Amino acid sequence: MVANYRVQAELTAVESTPDGNALVLGTIDGCVSVLAIVDQTKKDMNQYLAQMPSRDEGWKKKVEKMKAQTRFKAVGSIAKLSTLFAENNKDVSNNNAENRKPGNEQSA
Incomplete structure (x- = not known):
């Protein structure tokens, strides 16, 4: 036992x-x-x-600190991704604008 x-x-x-x-x-x-x-x-x-x-006695503070560091890293990663998506969106928008100019019509 x-x-x-x-x-x-x-x-x-x-x-x-x-x-x-x-x-x-x-x-x-x-x-x-x-x-x-x-x-x-x-x-x-x-x-x-x-x-x-x-x-x-200090384990709660240690865990909270670790959580804060993890959240900070996550926010940084999200910021990088959103910047990447914003740049890709900008490129797509520019390409669409170029295709809409007179004389750039594409035949279907």
Whole structure:
């Protein structure tokens, strides 16, 4: 027995992390739970637990900063794309205007 833990829905998957320090549980409703395996006989267990996001008082600020950086990069990418599309639109408009000039009629 690893733990006395009750999942909220039918369990569909159980996997161990590569380092063996946690179990990942998947349920039929799409929820994923990660359970730390605490072995008090291991010396580095306290350090492992201290590094977990839920134990870090500043983790919310770190996550918000990462989200802000991601949003900024996304806005930059959208700006580049919109500039590219604007230039392509301008070229298409110029070509259409050239084709509408008298003497440039194309036969169908």
